[in-house]
Amino acid sequence: MIIKILGIYGSPRKGGNTDMLLDSFLAGCAEVGADVRRLYLRELDFGPCAGCEGCSATGECVMYDGMKGVYPLLADSVGIVLASPIFFYGVTAQAKAFIDRMQPLYVRKYVLGKKGLNPGKRKGFFISAGATGGERLFDGACLTMKYFYDALDAGYAGDILHRGVEGKGGVADVEGALNKAFEKGKWFAALA
Numbered sequence: 001m002i003i004k005i006l007g008i009y010g011s012p013r014k015g016g017n018t019d020m021l022l023d024s025f026l027a028g029c030a031e032v033g034a035d036v037r038r039l040y041l042r043e044l045d046f047g048p049c050a051g052c053e054g055c056s057a058t059g060e061c062v063m064y065d066g067m068k069g070v071y072p073l074l075a076d077s078v079g080i081v082l083a084s085p086i087f088f089y090g091v092t093a094q095a096k097a098f099i100d101r102m103q104p105l106y107v108r109k110y111v112l113g114k115k116g117l118n119p120g121k122r123k124g125f126f127i128s129a130g131a132t133g134g135e136r137l138f139d140g141a142c143l144t145m146k147y148f149y150d151a152l153d154a155g156y157a158g159d160i161l162h163r164g165v166e167g168k169g170g171v172a173d174v175e176g177a178l179n180k181a182f183e184k185g186k187w188f189a190a191l192a
C-alpha cells in the first residue's frame with residue numbers, strides 16, 4: 001500500500017527555515033516510497049473560521065473558499081506534517097487560521113459523535129523553528145498542534161523543534177539539521 005503524506009507549509013516566508021526542514025522531511029518520506037503532497041498555506045485562498053456555528057448541525061463547513069478542496073485531501077492522507085515558525089510564541093496566523101478551520105471535524109467528533117476521518121490510523125508531525133532560546137518557546141504551538149491532530153484523529157507522532165534560528169535559510173547552518181529532518185521523514189513514512 002502506498003502511504004499518502006501531506007506536508008503543510010505554514011510560514012509566509014518562501015524558502016525559509018521551516019520550508020527547508022519540511023522539504024527535507026518530505027524528501028525522506030518520498031525516499032521510502034510515500035506519495036507526498038504539498039500544501040502551501042501562503043498560497044491558499046481561505047479565510048479564518050467565522051465562528052458562525054454553521055457546522056454545528058452537520059459537521060460540514062459552510063464557508064466556500066479554498067478549504068473545500070483541502071478537507072478531502074486531509075481525509076485521504078495517512079500522515080500529516082505541518083511546519084510553522086514561532087510567531088509570538090504560537091504558530092503563524094496562516095497556520096492558526098487553518099487549524100481553526102478544523103472546527104467542523106471537532107464538531108463531528110465531539111458534538112455529533114460521528115466517526116472521524118480515519119480513527120486510529122492517521123499520524124501527525126510538527127516542525128518548527130524560532131529565533132530565541134527559551135525553554136518554553138514551543139509550548140504554546142505544541143499544545144495547539146496536539147489539539148489540531150486530535151481533531152483530525154491523528155496521533156501526535158513527534159516534532160522537530162529548532163531554537164536560535166532566525167535569518168532566512170539559517171537552519172542550513174545548524175549542523176545535521178536538514179539531514180536529521182530527512183531521516184525523520186523516512187521514519188515517519190514507515191510509521192504512518
Ligand SMILES: Cc1cc2nc3c(=O)[nH]c(=O)nc-3n(C[C@H](O)[C@H](O)[C@H](O)COP(=O)(O)O)c2cc1C
Pocket residue numbers: 011012013015016017018019084085086087088089090129130131132133137165166167168169
Ligand atoms: C512576526 C514574527 C514573530 C516572531 N515571533 C517569535 C517569537 O515569539 N519567538 C521566537 O523565538 N522567534 C520569533 N520570530 C522569529 C521566527 O520564528 C524565526 O525567524 C524563524 O526561523 C522563521 O522561520 P521561517 O524562515 O520558516 O519563516 C518571529 C518572527 C516574526 C516575523
